[in-house]
Amino acid sequence: MSALPPDLSAAIVASGYFPEFVEATLIPAIGDEEVVDSLVHHEATFDTNELRRHITVLVLTPTRFIVAHTDDGDQPGSHQALTTVESVSLRQIRSVALTQVAANPERFGRGRHGTTETWLVVNWGAVRRVEVEPATCGDPSCEADHGWTAQDLSDDLTVRMSAAADGPAAVGGLVRFASVVQRAAV
Incomplete structure (x- = not known):
């Protein structure tokens, strides 16, 4: 798979949270499977004096439930985003x-x-x-x-x-x- 379905890509872009990075982490996880359905949830929270952002992307394929979480990193002096992508068999x-x-x-x-x-x-x-x-x-x-x-x-x-x-x-x-x-x- 070289690109995400247009509706999933549009939802990730609309979140405004590093869409190119989020998409790049999802594409290899989905591979050549069909995306049956998906959901994007962007959440912003305030932590003392700073804004912390988080996006969760859920993807359902015919065989798997894929969960991707992207957060702001907490490396002092460096701006980062980290993504974890988990793939769960629907049987599990x-x-x-x-x-x-x-x-x-x-x-x-x-x-x-x-x-x-x-x-x-x-x-x-x-x-x-x-x-x-x-x-x-x-x-x-x-x-x-x-x-x-x-x-x-x-x-x-x-x-x-x-x-x-x-x-x-x-x-x-x-x-x-x-x-x-x-x-x-x-």
């Missing part, structure tokens, strides 16, 4: 969860009332984390030791979009992409 995907949030659900679908936030969580077993915290009984005045609670979590990828930050079209795009991945990863 354990779960695909889509969470949708609706403000004013009683008016959902009427006027400007629709999905306001959405999360896509894809798990293929590469990352596991355990969150441990003190257990409580719910009584705010209780001073007894109730031990500990723990959660064993596996969430290799989480992408969150909101209508307020990313726009309603981006939220709809994440819902559409997640639905395609859910059907492909059975």
Whole structure:
């Protein structure tokens, strides 16, 4: 493959975040496979006195789920961008969860009332984390030791979009992409 599909390339260029570099890292990962669907999410965060940017590009092929993350580097005195591209066989995907949030659900679908936030969580077993915290009984005045609670979590990828930050079209795009991945990863 010498170039990305026009819609994927246009979305990467629209993000404005080193598009030539991002495309150059994706092309060899996709190879000669067909791009079934894709999603681009650009996220900017403020870290103390600086702006930090991050782009996630998700690509679905007939056999793989490709995840590319590009971030600003943190090398002192040098401006860098780093990309990691991970390729996951669709057979390895354990779960695909889509969470949708609706403000004013009683008016959902009427006027400007629709999905306001959405999360896509894809798990293929590469990352596991355990969150441990003190257990409580719910009584705010209780001073007894109730031990500990723990959660064993596996969430290799989480992408969150909101209508307020990313726009309603981006939220709809994440819902559409997640639905395609859910059907492909059975």
